[in-house]
Amino acid sequence: MAKVLVVTSGKGGVGKTTTTAALGAALAQQGQSVCVVDFDVGLRNLDLVMGAERRVVYDLINVVQGDAKLPQALIRDKRLDGLSLLPASQTRDKDALTDAGVARVMDELRDKFDWVICDSPAGIERGATLAMRHADVAVVVCNPEVSSVRDSDRIIGLLDAKTARAEKGEAMEKHLILTRYEPGRAERGEMLRIDDVLEILSIPLLAVVPESEEVLKASNVGSPVTLNNPASAPARAYADAVRRLKGETVAMVIPTERRSLMSKLFQRRAA
Amino acid sequence: MNLLGFLTRRGSAPVARERLQILLAHERAAFGRSDLVTVLRKEILAVIAKHMAIDGEKVKVTMDRGGDVSTLEIDIELPTTPATPALATA
Ligand SMILES: Nc1ncnc2c1ncn2[C@@H]1O[C@H](COP(=O)(O)OP(=O)(O)O)[C@@H](O)[C@H]1O
Numbered sequence: 001m002a003k004v005l006v007v008t009s010g011k012g013g014v015g016k017t018t019t020t021a022a023l024g025a026a027l028a029q030q031g032q033s034v035c036v037v038d039f040d041v042g043l044r045n046l047d048l049v050m051g052a053e054r055r056v057v058y059d060l061i062n063v064v065q066g067d068a069k070l071p072q073a074l075i076r077d078k079r080l081d082g083l084s085l086l087p088a089s090q091t092r093d094k095d096a097l098t099d100a101g102v103a104r105v106m107d108e109l110r111d112k113f114d115w116v117i118c119d120s121p122a123g124i125e126r127g128a129t130l131a132m133r134h135a136d137v138a139v140v141v142c143n144p145e146v147s148s149v150r151d152s153d154r155i156i157g158l159l160d161a162k163t164a165r166a167e168k169g170e171a172m173e174k175h176l177i178l179t180r181y182e183p184g185r186a187e188r189g190e191m192l193r194i195d196d197v198l199e200i201l202s203i204p205l206l207a208v209v210p211e212s213e214e215v216l217k218a219s220n221v222g223s224p225v226t227l228n229n230p231a232s233a234p235a236r237a238y239a240d241a242v243r244r245l246k247g248e249t250v251a252m253v254i255p256t257e258r259r260s261l262m263s264k265l266f267q268r269r270a271a
Numbered sequence: 272m273n274l275l276g277f278l279t280r281r282g283s284a285p286v287a288r289e290r291l292q293i294l295l296a297h298e299r300a301a302f303g304r305s306d307l308v309t310v311l312r313k314e315i316l317a318v319i320a321k322h323m324a325i326d327g328e329k330v331k332v333t334m335d336r337g338g339d340v341s342t343l344e345i346d347i348e349l350p351t352t353p354a355t356p357a358l359a360t361a
């Protein structure tokens with residue numbers, strides 16, 4: 001029985017798809033069987049970030065509507081055993097996703113994998129609530145920026161109200177991934193600090209992912225960042241996040257600014 | 272920037288933090304950021320359980336927050352034979 005995880009944020013462009021691909025690949029790299037599911041119907045991108053865009057034949061809507069069987073739509077990753085993708089439709093509307101159809105597909109996915117990761121569309125409308133509906137665990141992706149924090153707060157409210165778990169009166173496990181974090185700017189007071197965001201949102205921290213050119217490099221070549229450059233700072237943050245999701249205790253690494261030797265010397269003399 | 276400005280400058284992040292705290296306090300009150308539904312469900316269940324045996328699964332509480340109207344829907348399926356009340360009436 002899989003654990004179903006939703007990657008959500010409210011706001012668009014904060015790093016949900018990047019995070020979905022990275023967590024999915026990292027879980028597979030750590031020996032788990034994983035399916036990443038693109039719920040961003042009409043604006044699918046997970047296939048592109050995963051490098052599978054030319055292999056899409058059937059999609060989530062085809063399976064939900066019964067026009068294709070789940071195994072026909074699943075795309076198995078060529079680099080990583082155990083990693084599969086269920087792409088979204090590029091042309092159809094999200095209204096083609098029926099509640100009952102999605103529930104049935106999620107049940108089928110649960111039987112097949114250890115983990116199912118749902119990449120949510122932006123917004124707080126039906127697309128986003130459908131993506132979170134069957135989740136056991138939520139990863140809220142947030143940037144240290146006012147509008148992103150505000151939207152995360154709204155999404156946390158929805159997770160406690162609109163999910164199947166919440167409706168049954170069960171607790172919804174929620175974790176925060178703070179991403180695109182720039183330690184230098186936070187230190188200089190130009191950007192919200194980690195503890196500011198944690199205090200405001202008050203959900204546990206799963207990872208701090210620094211702003212990094214490695215993310216763009218990885219998406220350019222269609223490879224999750226954890227696979228493309230496992231030694232890079234964002235990849236390590238995501239790999240640690242996955243260990244925590246699996247229940248391991250891992251010390252939190254907070255990104256720090258890489259200072260030049262000159263500024264270090266200068267600071268030491270000034271101190 | 273003058274010297275005083277340079278020394279007292281703390282950046283704009285503290286302002287962001289304060290604005291968010293004020294705004295979210297309002298929005299949480301308006302949208303109900305809490306597990307209010309869960310709490311309500313638990314308490315409703317407890318009240319009913321005082322008077323009859325009831326299956327926890329049979330109490331459904333849903334809240335819909337709209338722009339103009341919000342609704343709280345409580346759906347309780349009662350057992351066919353009402354069990355003996357736990358509280359004796361005097
Ligand atoms: N840690 C990061 N460092 C730098 N760029 C990032 C990082 N995370 C995401 N991005 C970039 O931000 C943009 C939006 O990311 P994406 O994952 O598509 O967001 P979403 O799915 O939330 O809309 C992309 O161009 C992506 O490459």
Ligand SMILES: [Mg+2]
Nearest residue numbers: 016017040045
């Ligand atoms: Mg996306």
